[in-house]
Amino acid sequence: MSSINVPRMADLAAAGKKPEILFWVGCAGSFDARAQKVTRAFCKILNETGIDYAILGKEESCTGDPARRAGNEFVFQMTALQNIETLKLYEVKRIVTTCPHCFNVIKNEYPALGGNYEVVHHTQFLQELIDTGKLKIDGGAFAGKKITYHDSCYLGRANDVYEAPRSLLEQLDNELVEMKRCKTNGLCCGAGGAQMFKENEPGDKRINIERTEEALATGATIVASNCPFCLTMLSDGMKAKEKQEEVMVYDLAELIVNNKGWE
Amino acid sequence: MIQQILFALVAIVAFSWGGRQFLKIRRNIMLGKDTPMVNNSGARWKNVLLIAFGQKKMFKRWIPAIFHLFIYVAFLFTQIELIEIFIDGIFGVHRFFAPILGGIYTFLISSIELLSLGAFIGTLVFLARRNLLKVPRFHKPEMNGWPKLDGNLILYGELLLLLGIFCMNGADAVLQQVDPQHYTSTGATALSSWMGPAIFGGMEQGTLVGIERFGWWLHIIVVFAFLNYLPHSKHLHIFLAFPNVYFAKLQPKGQMDNMPEIMNEVKSMMGLGPEGAEEMPMDEEIPEFGAKDVMDLEWRDVLAAYSCTECGRCTSVCPANITGKKLSPRKIMMDTRDRAEEIGKKLDTGSVEFIKEALRASEKTLTKTNFDDGKSLFDSISKEELHACTTCNACVEACPIMINPLDIILKLRRYEILTESAGPSDWVPMFTSIENGGAVWQVPDDRDAWAN
Numbered sequence: 001m002s003s004i005n006v007p008r009m010a011d012l013a014a015a016g017k018k019p020e021i022l023f024w025v026g027c028a029g030s031f032d033a034r035a036q037k038v039t040r041a042f043c044k045i046l047n048e049t050g051i052d053y054a055i056l057g058k059e060e061s062c063t064g065d066p067a068r069r070a071g072n073e074f075v076f077q078m079t080a081l082q083n084i085e086t087l088k089l090y091e092v093k094r095i096v097t098t099c100p101h102c103f104n105v106i107k108n109e110y111p112a113l114g115g116n117y118e119v120v121h122h123t124q125f126l127q128e129l130i131d132t133g134k135l136k137i138d139g140g141a142f143a144g145k146k147i148t149y150h151d152s153c154y155l156g157r158a159n160d161v162y163e164a165p166r167s168l169l170e171q172l173d174n175e176l177v178e179m180k181r182c183k184t185n186g187l188c189c190g191a192g193g194a195q196m197f198k199e200n201e202p203g204d205k206r207i208n209i210e211r212t213e214e215a216l217a218t219g220a221t222i223v224a225s226n227c228p229f230c231l232t233m234l235s236d237g238m239k240a241k242e243k244q245e246e247v248m249v250y251d252l253a254e255l256i257v258n259n260k261g262w263e
Numbered sequence: 264m265i266q267q268i269l270f271a272l273v274a275i276v277a278f279s280w281g282g283r284q285f286l287k288i289r290r291n292i293m294l295g296k297d298t299p300m301v302n303n304s305g306a307r308w309k310n311v312l313l314i315a316f317g318q319k320k321m322f323k324r325w326i327p328a329i330f331h332l333f334i335y336v337a338f339l340f341t342q343i344e345l346i347e348i349f350i351d352g353i354f355g356v357h358r359f360f361a362p363i364l365g366g367i368y369t370f371l372i373s374s375i376e377l378l379s380l381g382a383f384i385g386t387l388v389f390l391a392r393r394n395l396l397k398v399p400r401f402h403k404p405e406m407n408g409w410p411k412l413d414g415n416l417i418l419y420g421e422l423l424l425l426l427g428i429f430c431m432n433g434a435d436a437v438l439q440q441v442d443p444q445h446y447t448s449t450g451a452t453a454l455s456s457w458m459g460p461a462i463f464g465g466m467e468q469g470t471l472v473g474i475e476r477f478g479w480w481l482h483i484i485v486v487f488a489f490l491n492y493l494p495h496s497k498h499l500h501i502f503l504a505f506p507n508v509y510f511a512k513l514q515p516k517g518q519m520d521n522m523p524e525i526m527n528e529v530k531s532m533m534g535l536g537p538e539g540a541e542e543m544p545m546d547e548e549i550p551e552f553g554a555k556d557v558m559d560l561e562w563r564d565v566l567a568a569y570s571c572t573e574c575g576r577c578t579s580v581c582p583a584n585i586t587g588k589k590l591s592p593r594k595i596m597m598d599t600r601d602r603a604e605e606i607g608k609k610l611d612t613g614s615v616e617f618i619k620e621a622l623r624a625s626e627k628t629l630t631k632t633n634f635d636d637g638k639s640l641f642d643s644i645s646k647e648e649l650h651a652c653t654t655c656n657a658c659v660e661a662c663p664i665m666i667n668p669l670d671i672i673l674k675l676r677r678y679e680i681l682t683e684s685a686g687p688s689d690w691v692p693m694f695t696s697i698e699n700g701g702a703v704w705q706v707p708d709d710r711d712a713w714a715n
Contacts, residue, residue, distance in 0.1 A: 006714040027703040036713040057711040061701035067694055069654050071553065071676030071686065073522045075694050077529035079701060108518035113526060153655040158517025184660050188582040193654030198689030201651040204587030
């Protein structure tokens with residue numbers, strides 16, 4: 001992979017600068033090979049549109065979401081309070097993140113610990129770039145293609161964000177086909193609540209398979225997602241169904257980068 | 264006169280016995296801990312109006328919603344007729360409102376009759392859905408036995424209520440023609456004015472009086488029976504849905520409640536505490552975190568458990584349940600309620616054997632604070648169920664009356680992890696990685712290596 005120019009908060013601070021927005025990368029975006037591509041895609045968009053941003057880099061820690069949902073409040077508090085201290089140090093006011101779990105925790109749960117920020121999910125941020133004219137997209141590569149959109153639980157039900165991602169897809173000029181269970185009724189990919197980190201309980205089926213089958217039933221050739229964990233779960237589902245060559249699972253940021261030819 | 268005395272007696276028994284049962288339910292709900300100050304009453308009343316009164320969330324599934332609406336609106340309207348039945352019953356008059364209200368009375372009775380017809384159809388449809396169509400959510404394991412019978416008994420009871428209304432009004436319509444002196448004209452009501460004569464026309468006056476009285480007594484007796492049945496039934500939702508919606512959480516569904524006691528402990532460990540902050544006193548018992556039993560939940564969680572009408576919409580959308588795991592959010596609510604009932608019954612015995620062993624010497628009166636029967640919610644809710652939850656909030660979204668099973672699940676998980684130091688072993692590496700490496704996985708790379 002070629003290197004990509006990503007400003008670090010510490011470097012900017014050393015130069016006496018403070019960016020407008022912090023890009024919170026998250027554990028998946030930092031370490032998971034598939035999610036790293038989304039991180040890079042989103043940075044490309046930020047770079048191309050001239051956004052004044054930075055990442056925390058090595059100073060970022062897990063937000064604590066899976067620990068808290070598993071029930072481990074001690075581990076959650078330790079990592080969360082550490083993060084809040086770091087954010088305080090850099091006087092961060094606004095945060096954008098490509099992970100809906102990070103988004104939910106920083107936006108809704110850090111305030112009770114003393115961390116108050118304006119937090120946006122990258123799909124909302126991308127919509128904002130389009131609304132302000134900083135980013136222009138047109139049909140291009142995806143025009144007329146059948147795409148289905150998977151609502152992540154933590155962007156959808158947990159925070160009632162359903163429209164921004166759909167509006168982005170609309171502008172890519174493709175044919176959006178909804179799955180049987182969508183929006184408020186969307187079906188989980190199976191990763192949330194720290195399920196990502198453990199084996200399933202006994203049952204008939206894995207949840208990601210159930211969801212993958214529903215996506216396949218739409219006849220779409222692209223599944224758009226907004227969450228690194230959904231991305232893994234649905235990609236695994238496609239592999240299990242041996243459909244990984246025909247149906248691609250992409251994050252919305254990747255679709256835009258593709259569309260703009262910023263590869 | 265005999266009827267009046269009989270009515271008064273039946274009413275007194277029904278109300279005093281039923282009242283006692285309701286007070287016990289209130290006591291059982293209050294077994295829970297204090298719910299944090301409930302603010303924002305404007306938004307709460309709006310929810311009560313739209314979601315409880317307006318049944319907004321029922322309409323996520325419109326077929327049952329429409330039939331349920333028939334029964335619900337009929338129930339609301341029939342209260343007017345019930346008031347009249349009470350006045351008539353106590354004062355020995357007949358159709359007290361008819362001469363006073365005139366045309367309005369005809370309209371009201373007509374509305375009640377039409378709504379009752381709708382409710383009758385709705386009840387039959389619901390019986391069919393439960394017993395003939397085999398709607399999957401009514402046939403999950405937790406519905407075996409009493410819950411299934413309960414659901415059917417309510418519907419049979421409703422049929423009896425409606426049968427009472429039809430007999431009473433139908434026979435009355437004929438009597439108005441035969442004996443206009445004693446039977447005040449109700450005007451041409453929508454159904455009974457033609458159905459009455461069609462069914463009961465030509466009968467002896469004595470028989471008609473008998474049918475009318477039978478309908479009247481049947482209706483009011485079933486109402487009293489329901490009043491006493493409700494506290495033992497899922498049907499309690501007809502009352503508790505309203506307070507439950509009022510007290511339901513307003514915050515975003517993704518937001519878990521903070522645990523200030525742990526936050527403060529960690530803050531002082533990290534040297535972040537406010538000046539002079541004291542560490543947790545070490546000499547006391549090791550504190551318990553999360554919830555093990557009903558007493559560790561908030562009272563609004565217990566209220567929610569008693570409000571649940573076991574419709575199973577939550578379970579039918581639960582990703583874990585859909586894929587064959589044991590978890591069923593409805594069962595979590597039912598188990599919570601059943602455990603609250605069990606504790607309530609044991610508290611009623613006042614038996615000292617239910618006082619915590621360590622306190623038995625010093626305390627002689629059984630209370631909710633010294634209660635210990637050696638059991639807990641974990642006797643009915645297995646760890647396997649708790650571990651299967653993806654916290655996706657589908658159950659919370661699906662509930663027509665804003666019950667939150669996830670809240671209880673997460674509190675039980677907190678108990679398992681924090682107090683018992685147990686839980687799935689797969690989670691341990693994740694916890695240690697976060698604690699030691701600041702990431703969910705143990706990775707040798709730098710966190711920003713992806714940019715290179």
